[in-house]
Amino acid sequence: MTVNGKVSPYTNVARGQYRFRVLNASNFRSYHLFFRDRRPFHVIGNDAGLLDAPVVTTDVRLTPGERADLVVDFSDLEKGEHVDLVNDQREAALIALVTGAQPLPDVVRFTSTGAKGHRQALPTRLRVTKKPSAPDRRRVVTLTQDLKLTRWPPVGMSLNNLCFEDDPIALPRQGTTELWEVVNLTVEDHPVHLHLVNLHLLNRQMFDPVAYSLANPRPPMHTEWAPPPDEFLLGAPQPPAPWEAGPKDTVNCPQNTVTRFLVHFPTADELGFDPDATFTPARHAMSGMTMAEHDMDMDLQGYVWHCHILDHEDDCMMARYRLVQ
Secondary structure, eight states: BTTBBBOOOOEEEEEEEEEEEOOOOOSSEEEEETTTTOOEEEEEETTTTEEEEEEEOEEEOOOOOOOEEEEOOTTOTTTEEEEEEOOOOOOOOOHHHHOOOOOOEEEEEEEEEEEEOOOOOOOOOOOOOOOOOSSSSEEEEEEEEEEOTTTTHHHHHHETTTTTTTTOOOOOOOOEEEEEEEEEEEOEEEEESSSOOOOOEEEEEEEEEHHHHHHSSOOOOSSOOOOOOOGGEEEEEOOGGGGGGOBBBBEEEEEEEEEEEEOOOOOOHHTTTTOOOOOOOOOOTTTOOOHHHHSOOOOOOOOEEEEEEEHHHTTEEEEEEEBBO
């Protein structure tokens, strides 16, 4: 693990407040970050910018692709004193067994120079977020995986039991709000990311994946499969963590859990362009391309949603969608 390109770096800080924009840019790992002395800090923003108001916490958990905007106060550190930002996130048991992945505890050490730093009370209000309207429809989606010892990696991923080129694709209507319920039947967490739009996380609720699967036998791969989980829910819905407040574009969907979020699909008037228009990407000559391949038409339409773990999205955990009028 590196921080700004360095392994477990040491950073000098004055006796004051610092703002950190933290991006989990790992291809696979999640991180549970906290200071070794458990000092509190403020979260003022996440993926889509500022929160409505600062929230105080002693830790944040970031899956690949998630961001957090933090304000940390080092005013109490005397010259030469230090405090460490650490991580104790463990991979799912099966993943750790297959990959040998171990927690990476040391993230970065902050050492005080003793110099006077910036100190200022944080605003009580940062912005006012327009909340999505009541949903026009509910959409259940599934995250699945299959163990195949004849391939590597041995676990094959899919969204709704489909691969990227499979139909049908989601066709949300412009100007509508949908409630997405992400049913995770796999043995690990998945950060789900939708292009173009922001997500408002509502809650998460455990469910019984065995009973769900027995009652709804999954068809062969390439056939859409997303049964409602209503009859198999367990316990009460759990609210988002403090750092998950406000609009996001990537939401962690834990194993054996139904994760619910609202998503508003914008209109052409809201965006200033028709989100359902076709476009032709800029072509760049690449090594090994023939002239025919370089010149071929590549008109595209629509957007994608996917797991933000790169190993998974490069498998079949990426799907297309279009915004129809």
